[in-house]
Amino acid sequence: MRCRLAALGLAAMLTSLATTARAADPLSICLDEDRPPLSVHHRGKPDAGFDVLLAQAIADRLGRPLKIQWFESKLDEDSSPQLEANALLSDRRCSFVGGYALTTDSLVAPGMKTARLPDFAGATRDDRRRRVALGVLAPSAPYVYSPMTIVLGPKARDRKIGDIGDLAGLQLAIESGSLGDAVLMNFDKGRLIDSITHLVPGRDDLLGALDRGEYDATLIDLARFDAHRTAHPDTAITASGYYYPIGANRGYVGLANDPALIEAVNKALGELAAEGKIAEYGKQAGLTYLPPREPAILGDVWKQIMQR
Template sequence: MKDRFAAVALLTMLAAPATAAWTSAWAADPLGICLDEDRPPLSAHHKGKPDSGFDVLLAQAIADRMGRPLKIQWFESKLDEDSSPQLEANALLSDGRCSLIGGYALTTDSLVKPGVQTARLPDFAGATRDDRRRRVALGMLAPTRPYVYSPMTVVLGSKARERRIAEIGDLAGLRLAIESGSLGDAILMTFDKGKLIDNITHLVPGRDDLLGALNRGDYDATLIDLARYDAHRAAHPDTAITASGYYYPIGANRGYVGLGSDPALIEAVNKALADLVTEGKIAELGKQAGLTYLPPREPAILGDVWTKIIQR
C-alpha cells in the first residue's frame, strides 16, 4: 500500500512542473484583438503617431485583467455601400488574425449566421498579396456583454447652432446633408413618410467631406454617430459645428465579438468587463480618450433596426 501511495505521489510531483509550464504558456499567449485603424476616438493607428483611442485603452485593461500580453491586429474597414463589417469581422476571426474584434455594433443583424460560406479579408497590417485575394471559410460570431452605448446625434452647422432639437421633426426647414446608404440616411429619408426628403442632399461616403461641408456652412445639419462628432471636435478644436445634445432613440451598444467555438474566452472577457464596470474604469477610459461615454442600454443586442426606423 505504501508503495502505491509513493508511486502516486511521484507521478503527481512529476506532473506538477508540466502543469505549471502549460499554465504559464497560456498566460504568456498574447490576447489578439482586431481594431479598426481609423475610427477615432475609438481606435486609431497612423504611421509616426502612437496608437490611441478608447478601444485601445480598454483592450489593454482587458488583457491586464486576464494576465495576458496584448497584441492588436489593425485592419482597415472601407466606408462604402459594398462593405460588410459583419463578414470582415468574421473573416479576420476565422482566419486566426485575432481572437476578438473590438468596438463591434451589437445588433441581431450583425450576429446572425452568415449568408455565405466564405468571405474576403479586409486590408490589415501585414497583409500579403495572397491575403488580399483568398477567401476564408466563416464561423459563427459570439458577442460579449456590451461596454459602451453608441447613439446617433444631430450635429448643427454655424447658421443653425441655436436651433433646439428635441426630435427629428425639429429639423424641418433646415438644409440637411447625409451620406448615402448610412443609417442616418434611412432615418431622415423615412421620417414621417418622407417629410424631410426635399431638404436632404446625399453625399458619397469616402469621397465627400460631410462634416467639412457642414463646417463651411454649405448645410445646416446632419445625423451621425456620436463618436464621429467627438473625433471631429478633437481634430478641429475651432470647428464651427456643434452637437445639438439630441440622441436618436434607437442606438446600438458596442462590445467584443469572438467565435462561438471559443466560449471560454467570451466568459473570461465578460468577467473582466464586469470588474471594470464595477470599479468605474470603463467610463474613466472613455473620458481619457475624448469619447462622450454613455453606458450600455437595454436591450443589450438591438433588434431589427430597419423595421424600428420605418415604423417610427
Template sequence: MRRCLSIWSVAAILLAAPLVASAAAAEDPLKICLDEDRPPLSVHRKGKPDAGFDVLLAQAVAERLRRPLAIQWFESRLDEDSSPQLEANALLSDGRCSLVGGYALTQDSLVVPGMKTARLPDFAGATRDDRRRRVALGVLAPSQPYIYSPMTVALGPKAKGRKIGDIGDLAGLRLVIESGSLGDAILMTFDKGRLIDSITHLVPGRDDLLGALERGDHDATLIDLARFDAHRAAHPDTAITASGYYYPIGANRGYVGLASDGALIEAVNKALSALAAEGRIAEFGRQAGLTYLPPREPAILGDVWTKIIQR
C-alpha cells in the same frame, strides 16, 4: 527507499504540470483586432503611438486576464463582397485575432453568415496572397456590451442654439446626409417623408459631409456620435455644435469572437464587468475624447430598419 523517492518525483511532476500549462497560457498574447482609422475609438498611425478608447480598453482587459496584448490592425473596405460582419468573421476565422473590438451588437451582425467564405480586409502584415484568398467562415459570439453608440444631430453655424428634442424639430432646416447611410434612412422615412424636400444627399467617401456643414452650406446632419467626437478633436475651433439630442434607436458595441471560443468570451465578460464597476471604462472614454454613454437595453439591437420605418 529509492522506490518511494521515485513515486514522490512522479507526483511532483504531475502536480507541477498544470502550473506549467497555466504559466504558458498566461504568456500567450491576447490578440485583438482593431480598425486602424476609427478615431476616437482606435487609431494607428505610422510613427505615432496607438491611441483611442478601444486601445485603452484592450490593454486593461489583457491586464485583467494576465496576458500580454497583441493588436492586429486592419483597414475596413466597402464592396459587394464585404461588410463589417464578414470582415470580423474572416479575421477571427483565419486566426488573426481572438476578438474584434468596437463591434456593433445587432441581430443582423451576429447571424450565421449566408456566405461560406469571405476575403480578409487589408491588415498590418498582409501579403499579396492574403489579399487574394478567401477564408472559411465560422459562427460569431458577442461579449457583453461596453459602450452605447447612438446617432446625434450636429448643427451648422447658422443653426447654432436650435433646440432639438426630436427629429421633427429639424423641420425648416437645410439638412445634409450621406446617401445610403442609417441617417439617410431615418431622415427620409420620418413621418412619411415630411423632411424629404429639405434633404441634400452627398456621396460617402467623395463628399465632405462635416466640411459642408462647417462652411454653412447646410444647417444640420444626423451622424454617429463617435464620428462627431473625432471631428471636434481634430478641429477644436469648429463652428459645428452639438445639439445634445440622441436618436432613440442606437446600438451597443462590444467584442466579438468565435462561438467555439466560449471560455475566452466568458473571461472577457468578467473583466468588462469589473472594469465597469470601477468606473474605468468611462474614464477611458474621457481620456480618448469620446462622449461615453454606458450600454443600454437591449444588449443586442433587433431589426433596426423595421423600428425606423415604424417611427
C-alpha cells in the same frame, strides 16, 4: 492506487502548464486603424483611442501581453463590417474584434461561406486575394453605448432639437445607405425628403461640408462628431444634445468556439466598469462616453426605424 494518484498528478500538472502557457500568450485584438476617438494607428505616432486603452486594461487583468492587429475598414456602401470581422477572426488574425456594434443582424450566421479579408497590417498580396472560410460569431458583454446624434451647422446652431421633426425647414445632408439616411428618409412618411441631400460615403466630406455652412444639419454616430471636434477644435458645428432613441451597444466579438475566453473578458469588463475605469478611458480619448443600455443586443434595426 499509486498509479491512479500519479496519473491524476500528471493530469493536474499538464493542466497547470497549459493554463500558464496560455496566460503567457498575447491577447490579440483586431482594431480599425482609423476610427478616432475609438482606435487610431498612424505610422510614426503612438497608438491611441478608447479601444486601445480598454484592450490594454483587459489584457492586464488577464495577465497577458496585448497584441493589436490593425486593419482598415472601408467606409463605403459595399463594405460589410460583419464579414470583415468574421474573416479576421476565422483567419486567426485575432481572438476579438473591438468596437463591434452588437445587433442581431451583425451576429447572425453569414449568408455566404467565405469572405475576403480587409486590408490589415502585415498583409501580403496573397492575403488580399484569398477568401477565408467563415465561422460563427459570439459577442462579449457590451462596454459602451453608441447612439446617433443630430449635429448642427453654423447657420442652425441655435435650433432646439428634441425630435427628428424639429429638423423641418433645415437643409439636411446624409451619407447614402447609412442608418441616418433611413431615419431621415422615412420620418413621418417622408416629410423631410425634399430637404435631404445625399453624399457618397468615403468620397464626400459630410462634416467638412456642414462645417463650411453648406448644410444645416446631419444625423451621425456620436463618436464621429467627437472625432471631428478633436481634430478641429475651432469647428463651427455643434452638438444638438439630441440622441436618436434607437442606438446600439458596442463590445467585442469573437468566435463561438472559445466561450472560456469570452467569459474571462466579460469578467474583466465587469470589474473595470464597476471601478469607473471604462468611463475614464472614454474621457481620456475624447469620447462622449455613455454606459451600455438595455437591450444588450439591439434587435432588427431597420424594422424599428421603419415603424417609427
